[in-house]
Amino acid sequence: MQYQQLGRSALEVSRVCLGTMTFGQQNTEAEAHAQLDCARAAGVNFIDTAELYAVPARAETYGASERIVGSWLRRQPRDQIVLATKVAGPARGLQWIRGGPLALDAANIQAAIEGSLTRLQTDYVDLYQLHWPERNQPMFGQWQYDPARERDCTSIHDQLEALSALVKAGKVRYVGLSNEHPWGVAEFVRLAREYDLPCIVSVQNAYNLLNRIYEYGMAELCERESVGLLAYSPLGFGLLTGKYLTDPKAAGRLNAFAGFGQRYDKPGVAPAVAAYARVAKDFGRSPTALALAFVLGRWFVSSTIIGATSIEQLKENLDAADMTLSGDELAAIDSVHLQWSNPAP
Structure with a gap:
């Protein structure tokens, strides 16, 4: 397993991070602990969770993933684990999370971290992320910004102030973003620099063969500002395994949870998946x-x-x-990408 410094932080994270959003929904506690043990044995030191998980988001499973990770974490050397979690924002109307939540303000962020620390059975998290922006922006399969949907929201400066209080209290080591766009990352970076607030060390965004929009604007911005990408959904909700090509009713989240993968319910997805599967076959993978x-x-x-x-x-x-892909494989992938560019943004 290889390791890399995460952004401007002192965190050395494994190149593979174990996501936990199936814990408490599709996986029992025993199954989840077996996965965590397997990942650790392979050299994974980076675990990502969220107060929202398990998914799909339901009141009955809210916080389940953190609780399961916490019951495993208590028997691990804490300083050998890089633990990341997230605070849920208000934009999705999840009423069972702190009554809304109403905002990503100081009160909600403080309440969220206290709940997460209790469930995780630890005194601190290494990386605390805003799960999605509070402001109006397209996300989770939406693909157009609509200024008519503007709404009042907590300023980014105030969000950074709230995160800064957690860092000063020793409850959070570093802070990051998730499901962000270039303007948001740039504004967090600018305000942190201007007001001496915690710098953003990472952004957790979807990135896979069906969704490479990160490359267009975010890659340059994050490289220049030392913000690391934590790429989630590398298999595109299982579509890129090719299993749905042979069996459209194959077991998986897309079939288990109706409407859960709307990002991938777009006309260009199926032909793109088929084309990438042909590339894999051509190269014996x-x-x-x-x-x-x-x-x-x-x-x-x-x-x-x-x-x-x-x-x-x-x-x-x-x-x-x-595994390392050859130049010929990468060229074949780019050829498909140019024909079926980002069918699932």
Whole structure:
């Protein structure tokens, strides 16, 4: 396993990060602990969770993933684990989270971290992320910014002030963003610099063969400002494994949870997936290996977040960490990309 410094932080994170959003929904506590043990044995030191998880988001499973990670974490050497979690924003109307939540203001951020620390059974988290912006912006499959949907929201300066209080209290080591766009990252960076507030060390965004929009504006911005990418959904909700090509009713989140993967419910997705599967076959790889190795090999990716519902899936995903795609493979991938550019932004 390789390790890399995360942004401007002192954190050395494994190039593979274990995502936990299946814990408490698709995976029991025992299954989740087995996955965590397997990942650690492979050299993974980076665990990502969120107060929102498990998914799909429901009141009955709110906080379940953190609780399961916490019951595992208490028997680990804490200083050997890089633990990341997230505070949920108000934009999705999840009424069971702090009554809304109403805002990403100081009161909500403080309440969120206290709840997360209790569930995780730890005194601090290494990386605390804003799960999605409070302001109006397209996300989770929306693909157009609409100024008519503007609304009042907590200023980015005030959000940084609230995060700064957590850092000063020793409850958070570093802060990051998730599901962000270039303007948001640039504004967080600018205000942190201007007011001597905590710098953003990472952004957790979707990145895969079906969604490479990070490359267009975010890659340059984050490189110049030393903000690391934590790439989630490298297999595009399982679509890039190719399993739905042979069996449209195959077991997986897309079929288990109606309406959950609207980002991938777009006309260009199926032909793009089929084309990438042909590339994998031409080079003697599985579609899964091709998709994961592509993301893991990108120069701007600090760590790739993988998730699984079985040990077998997890091991296959971990094996990709040792794969390197050839120049011919990358050229074939780019040829498909130019024909089917970003069908699932």
